Amino acid sequence: MTDDTQRTRQSPTADELRIWRGFIETAQALNARLASRLHEESALSPGDYSVLLALSEADGRRLRSSELADAVGWERSRLSHHIRRMEGRELIRRDDCAVDYRGAEVVLTDHGAQAFRSASVPHLRAVRELFIDALSPGQLDEVERFTAALSARLTPKN
């Protein structure tokens, strides 16, 4: 038992490390491939896509900054920087918020909505080709189970 607890706290074995590296590198490569396709086909970054998706689904195609930040899971300051750049490309617009003059509303422009529409289908197709179709239905279920296991281990902070 002391053996077990000790073993569990030691460094991974070579096999375990290989699997770990395979996992993390594959995930990154997958992300990179999808990002590059998205960029080629739509001149959007993954960040742009997330923001446009959230706004597309929002009532009146507009959200308070903080709601948008929650929707995409970003920190405020990250969103603020990104929004500034997207505003420059006229994908979104910033309005003052009538009910709270501290707040700002982010509004999807027509151009932004159009950009999202044309990006969406090829992007989803790429997800299917590169992820879903690469795995058997059984493997997909396994993926779900072990991402759940990893998430559970991750959520207790630190």
Next chain:
Amino acid sequence: MTDDTQRTRQSPTADELRIWRGFIETAQALNARLASRLHEESALSPGDYSVLLALSEADGRRLRSSELADAVGWERSRLSHHIRRMEGRELIRRDDCAVDYRGAEVVLTDHGAQAFRSASVPHLRAVRELFIDALSPGQLDEVERFTAALSARLTPKN
């Protein structure tokens, strides 16, 4: 058959998208957690760690820039920028290469070697805690199989 080919080219279902998002977000969260631990414990970024690891394992703790780039799997320019920053912190040093005056050699400093040594054990322990110990041995094998499947789908360019 037309049905099948069509279905396979369409957008993912809601279930499939959920699994996809879970996968990609978990991988990112895992990376982020490991990066933040590494930074707290050692004041190193993941990039720093990769570079130091490669140099630690190299003959004479030194590598030509291009060999180092291959070892860590980076583009030259990315390595060049990173190396400049690491040189500022005296983790590595750049020497001129005697056999080819175009080339540069990157050398691990004593300080860099020390930084890597103290980062390594806690980092590997974190990998064990957050990844390996979160999964059953059977799940680890599944992970290996499906990262292989994803990689295979990824390697044919585009």
Next chain:
DNA sequence: CACATCTGATTGACACGTCAATCATGCACC
């Protein structure tokens, strides 16, 4: 009302990553 404090959001500084351009050396061929 006055003041402190909380909160929504932005900013600046800096690390990181990619792409295209550049620069210097090596090398092959006439």
Next chain:
DNA sequence: GGTGCATGATTGACGTGTCAATCAGATGTG
């Protein structure tokens, strides 16, 4: 031995991400 191209590496510009500081408007308490 010059000319031209290939190669090793760096640079600059710019998008992206984090952290700490800041700012302005909201709010509660005397």
